[in-house]
Amino acid sequence: MAFISRILVILMPYALAQQFTGFVSSYEYFDLSASCLRTLNTTLECSGRLASHANFESHRVDVLDADGIATICTAECRQSMEDLRSRIESDCDPKNDLLDHGLTLFPATHILDRYIYTYEISCYTDRDSGxxxxxxxxxxxxxxxxxxxxxxxxxxxxxxxxxxxxxxxxxxxxxxxxxxxxxxxxxxxxxxxxxxxxxxxxxxxxxxxxxxxxxxxxxxADCASTYHVRDGDTCERISAEQSVSSKGLIEANDVINGWCNGLEAGQELCMPAKCDVHFIQPGDSCESLGEKYGATPKDLQDWNPLMYIQCDDFEYTKSTYVCVGRSFHYQEELHICDxxxxxxxxxxxx
Structure with missing residues (x-):
């Protein structure tokens, strides 16, 4: 019987995080000292929304809405991150306690530094008005x-x-x-x-x-267009009708979390670039998508950069729309500053 590879998709922001209430991550696969591992497992006094708002693949930080500002930008959160950073510097060996992210080694403070960087930009206040x-x-x-x-x-x-x-x-x-x-x-x-x-x-x-x-x-953000949410809309319906991946839709709109909670009629959503989409179902595999769409595993990764797609012996457990082709083309205009x-x-x- 032929070996059939299956699709595993891991949402990267939740694989790389200090501990948040409701967002528990594992650091055991890093080769860390016991004291460093114990400190990294500290739970921050921050909303889990900071975990989803931080971008680990880019330095760009999207704009928060009013609820996001109120939820993330608290003095308790900022102080807890400062305190934890001092503890990490004290409890982790700078030469041996390293984090491997994207085939690059970083100090143990790197993940927390991402959250601090995101916090500082998102919570910056105007010097004159406050x-x-x-x-x-x-x-x-x-x-x-x-x-x-x-x-x-x-x-x-x-x-x-x-x-x-x-x-x-x-x-x-x-x-x-x-x-x-x-x-x-x-x-x-x-x-x-x-x-x-x-x-x-x-x-x-x-x-x-x-x-x-x-x-x-x-x-x-990465808006190729906008979409006005209607009564009865779901992330799956919008992804199908607008030809965008579910993950791309969620990441482009901070009001929506990973389970599409927060979607309300009347909202104006930022829409990522369109693509040919496929709704993942039980039994789908890299081989089946390749046969149907002519997509290689590398194509799937390139067309879904916000997702980690590994064709391995794991079954994908969450139904979602993924990009399986690029028949839509958009051109971005950059204003160059000389x-x-x-x-x-x-x-x-x-």
Whole structure:
């Protein structure tokens, strides 16, 4: 009898996390010391929504809605992360207690640092008004005028966090930030090139975009289009009708959790790029999808970058729509910012 491989899909944000109430993760497969493992298993005083909001495959941080700001941006959460980071530094060996993520070794603080980075950007408040910047960005998103916001603190402040962080830093982004601060004649913003903790070389720099384009990128996530939720809609129905993967739909909209809770009529959803979709059912396998759609295991991974698809002897247990082809094509336009090389210094302050 021929061996039939099955599809295993693991939702990555829940495989990589400090412990949250309701979101328990295993670190046993990392070769960690007992003291380090015990500390990493500490439960944070943070909402599980922070776990789903953090992006482990990109440094981009999507904008939170009002409920998200109220749930995530608490002083208790911030303090518990600071306290835990100190304990990890004390209890984990920096040379031997390492986390393997994406075939790259990181210090034991790396996962927590992702949550702190996400918190700092999502919970940043305007220097003048004290209002949460994600709330302000949400207001701009709903405005019909094209008034410039390039020099606003809610643009420059989160950019400052991004470029000074090992997680968010790229050389092009740093040049763009310095150019924006100087062109806006703003003071109080600093830049110091962060150190690199991983054992692999840094990722290639992304295309440089103007400050306003950066804010639009955060406000719209990866929206190829938008969809107005109707009565009776479910994630499965929307995925089927709009030809998008279930995981792509959920990740593009912070109001929806992994079980599609939070979907309400009247909402405007961000829609990812369309694709040919297939509803996974018991008995599906890499072989059966390959025969039906001509898709290789590598194709499935490339078309579903937010999912970990492993063709192994495991059965997929949750029904969902996955991308099995790319017959739809969209072209993104990036606003390129021509920044002078004279800003390529390592230390910058005004």
């Amino acid at each position: 209002e949460p910047c994600d709330s302000i960005l949400g207001t701009w998103r709903n405005q019909t005028d094209d008034g410039p916001h390039d020099c606003h603190d809610c643009i420059l402040g989160p950019m400052e966090i991004e470029v000074n962080s090992e997680i968010g830093h790229t050389e092009d982004r740093a040049i763009e930030f310095q150019a924006a601060v100087l062109s806006c004649s703003k003071t109080g913003y600093t830049y110091t090139q962060p150190s690199t903790h991983s054992t692999a070389s840094a990722a290639p720099a992304e295309s440089t975009i103007a400050a306003l384009g950066w804010s639009a990128q955060r406000m719209s 920044s002078s090389a004279r800003y390529r210094n390592n230390d910058f302050s005004v």
